[in-house]
Amino acid sequence: MLRVRSIKVNYGAIRALKGVSFHVKEGEIVTLIGANGAGKSTILNTVSGLLRPVSGEILLKDSPIHKLSPAQIVKLGVSQTPEGRQVFSTLSVRDNLILGAYPRRKQSDKSEIRKDVEEVEKLFPILKERNKQAAGTLSGGEQQMLAIARSLMARPKILLLDEPTMGVAPIMVAEILRTVKKLRDGGMTVVLIEQNAHAALSVADRGYVLETGRVVLDGTVEELLENKEVKRAYLGKGYQEVWE
């Protein structure tokens, strides 16, 4: 469904991605794990069209999207929930959701959008309870739920999640991961970025391990969990964090 072929991306003179390739099949959860600064967010931002690759290509269902604008890409069904949530803090929870439907404002009428709001509120009931509140007043976990719900309002085919468990209370982490699984069971394709490798591998089907702008390892979750390097570098500490 999504195929990224040896993309290289620069920030000014700095090369952040040195030729990254991966693919995502329909209905899969694929995780990209890696330490701080490995280039995970850079990958998602390039897929979303916020950054342009200097070389390489990105194919969505075999057609190239790496020259399109962010608006065109989200209209094609690729929706990102960015790192750090980035909700519209001064707007109400409800308005945040409505803005999520911005890419399809011309196709869908008001009643359809209202129905979708109800759908995502069913997925995250807290958002209904707080619908009039300013988004900035929600807790970290609630904001993360809002950010995911907002992405869903675009009715994406692929959801790109950038560290959805970062800075979120442990109970909420579990709930968010459960929801990600639920979405996949409903047919959604998901790219999940995590530093918390254990959390990521507990829900994903396949994974890629990134180090300083390169993919150093890939495989099914079972393979990655068995891999000595992964155990040492990513799970050792991660295990403790999750279970403590």
Place this chain on the structure above:
Amino acid sequence: MGGSYAIIALGYTIIYNGTNIINFAQGEFVMLGGLFMVTLTGKFGLSIFPAFLIAVAATALVGLLVERLAIHPLRNADVMSVIIVTIGMSILLRGIAMLVWGKDAYAAQHFSGDKPIEILGATILPQSFWVIGIMILVVVALQVFYRFTITGKAMLACAVNKTAARLMGVNVENMLMLSFVLSGALGAVAGIIIAPITLAKYDAGVMLGLKGFCACILGGLGSGTGAVVGGLLLGVIESLGAGLISSGYKDAIAFLILLIALFLRPQGLLPLKEMMMRQESH
């Protein structure tokens, strides 16, 4: 007067809410609205209504040009430099207006005669009713725009978080243009409706712009309600002061208020709503 300050203040608010920029050329939009109107009704002999529409559209176009020529090239600069550029734009627009219209003050046609009406012992110009009526219309229209249209919400979203807005498929660049077009149009509306009362002149925007800004600060920058309340309040205080002390001090009063407001309550007189929002969450 308060009604037009309110509209000028709303012009500032639109741009501030869309971009976090304070556009110091806002007063020049007001001045241009008035002068366009004078020329269209005078030289071209148009009647009030079509002249109104054309003057508003022309000023909105100037707003668009300001954005394209001065703001857009600085899209990567920090907010402070952009604000300074708007000051430069205001000087430029004033200069152009002086070349086109000269240094004369022009009397604009009253919308429905200049015979004062007497109500409860006070004499009021019919134009004042136009000012208040149009202000109410503008306020309602803006409320509808921001609350009930997705474009209005997207515009607010751009100011809060540009990256997230882009990810939602909002074309941030178009939104910036739209906010300058809207506030150009609003400035023109204010300029047109008060031109019959205050006279239109190439440098009329300086004073009006600063008073609109003063109204914004009074009501709290970024708040639409605040802008209206601030504008009306400033109008009332000004005329009270003029009556009690001397009309010569009218302008000084506005600045005194601006200084006091900036000093005591830089967040404006209406922070109540935000306080309530914050409390709800706990």
